[in-house]
Amino acid sequence: MAASFFDVDGTLVRTNLVHPTVFYLANQHNPLRSLGVMARAALGSPRMALAEMLDRRRFNELLFAAYKGMSEDRLHILADEAFDTVLKRAIYPGARDLVQRCRAQGHDVVLVSGALDFLMVRLAEHLGATGHISNRLEIKDHYATGKLLRPIVAGPEKARLVREWARERDCDLGDCFAYSDSYSDVPLLSVVGHPCAVNPDLRLSKLARTYAWPVIHLGKRPALAELMEKIP
């Protein structure tokens, strides 16, 4: 059995982890509370920007702290709307076809994302993926604590989780595919036999060229990437 592992943000959808978070913050049970939590998140944004550059895992922890105090009910009630408003509209043309093509090959298709599980369930169902490995908020007494449950899905940890997933299912990673847009996912791409860069950032684009990995553009190809590809 083979599987295809897909990073989500920037790979299958043009949004990132921040967009659904902003949606949740903007849709608190009253506008004043929305204003308050958004202001608090804005104040924390320089720290998040720094963490994004240095440590993807730390970035996820800081970002999801914004969910602290939200009720479990509200998280789930808003999930459909968040999916329709934020994620569904941002799916790249061709993403669904690509997932379907992998399914047609008999692959399990697994979304591997730092995004939250209740959104990934909906995305997986919409695209026809068979599963997801995603982050989960810690819930205590029906309220989010603002912490993530371990393991945190980010960077090199994605590779470990994929290995574990494959081992549990007796799946040969040499026959598997992985798709990502980001250099931070090189560990994930490196554990499978068929890595593929999708809408790659410049560093990943360069690496993909060096190792002759396939490069796919589901979105509009940036002019700079196009220029780089012409350089022999």
Place this chain on the structure above:
Amino acid sequence: MSIRAYPPPSSRPSELGPRSRSRGSHPCVVTLDKKSAPRAVFSGDELLSVDLPAGTRCLYPRPPVDALKDVDAAIRYALNHPLGSDPLHAKLRPGMKVVIAIDDISLPLPPMRRPDVRQRVLTVVLELLADHGVDDVEMIIATSLHRRMTGDEVRHVVGDRIFKAYWPDRLYNHDAEDPRGMKLVGATDQGEVVELNRKAVDSDLLIYVNLNLVPMDGGHKSVAVGLCGYKSLRAHHNPRVMRDCWSYMDPAGSALATSVDRMGRLVEKTLNVFHIETTVNNRMFDRPLEFLHKNEDDWSGTERASFKALSFTLSRLPQPARQAIFQRVPSPYGVTGVFAGACEAVHEKTLERCFAQYLVPVEGQADVVVSGIPYISPYNVNSFLNPLLVQVMAQGYLFNLYRGKPLLKKGGTLIVFHPCTDQFDKEHHAPYVEFVHDVLPQTRDAMEMHHNFEEKFASNPAYIEMYRRGHAYHPAHPFYMWYWGEAGRQHIGRVIVVGADNDYIPKLLGYETAGSFQEALGMASDSKPNPEITMMHIPPIVMADVSG
């Protein structure tokens, strides 16, 4: 290495008189003597000067056939006086759905100087359609599993006016992997599945605009291959069929053509198709490089100096600059024929023109065939001729440039010049890299590849996505490139490559290497002492019509 700059001071043809003589009945077959000048040989995008032994038979391309004086008039005449069909205007009615399919960038080589003859045909056809109230018109570049053409490349072929009016909504590339874009036409009595572009199948009239460079092009291949997908190609693009092509440049002796013809006849029965075929001469090089067509002994002093300067410059330039020099300059082909109407009647005329341009009568086969491998093939327009394409040029196209019997004797030696650089265009030839570095090290046996590797490789979702949305060849294509050399591989005893910049690529391809032509010849003589040697002086294209 004995490859040396041209001309050697002691043997200037202008001082010593003719160095070669024509043998047999044709002026394009020249036998070299001791005083003959070295021959100009392409080694990728470099030009070498090579001393060949006295007695070597050198096969030159025919001079370019005269071009038509008024191409537009010839197009109008062909549309109004079609072969085996009503005139195009009689097939039109207001409101009908018309699809025009157009040959892709693999034809001609190099691309034709503007206006491309397809632009001229399309201009006349579109005017005619408009005059008859036909405005539901879509144009499809018939790429089959070739890479999608870029906007600029399409603009070059169809011209600015048509491009602006139709691209990209009504002028686009065929997509053989669009799950909703293909439609089953049927199957032949041999079980060959014919599945074509849905738009073409659903049209009221399909017009095919072809540019026929070599006898392998055109005819039933236009629609049945150009607009098909993997399911249909499997019927004939496989090692079993390719082994039975003697040669694929001679449709009468080609199992490939036979299979395609069966499928094409089914297409003609089912669809309403009007074929327009055009032929061009072999004027590949324009004035400054025109001397490359000629016998080196007939070069003027200026031409010898030009060659020397060119080969020196090329040897000093980086590879991308050399590629730009040759590939960015379109060729001044002249249009030699325009035929329209029913497929087989039209193609018969086209083949006559093609053979008239390329065939050179040759008496007897050779023990050793020598040739340069140039920088271009149908599959690397605007990109690098990678190692797999070197193979397709050597054991594929070069070997197949004959009618009758192969120029090389069974078990003979093919000596080619090429650096065999381990370099690929990372986008156009993305699946080739894995093929060369992962499949070839496991097997060179085409049958084994076909049975054990092809299907899985050809359905790789990442490569298919690159084919559909990028500009990559389909992942089945590298396998076809290997099969394309299959008849040659079965027939040729040894391939020796001169000037390779590495050993492992030739080894992967099953080639031996030599540091110089003399060394290669020595190796060939081990197999057959005092071999009869023939050089194919290409490009431009020449086909051997071998008898005796």
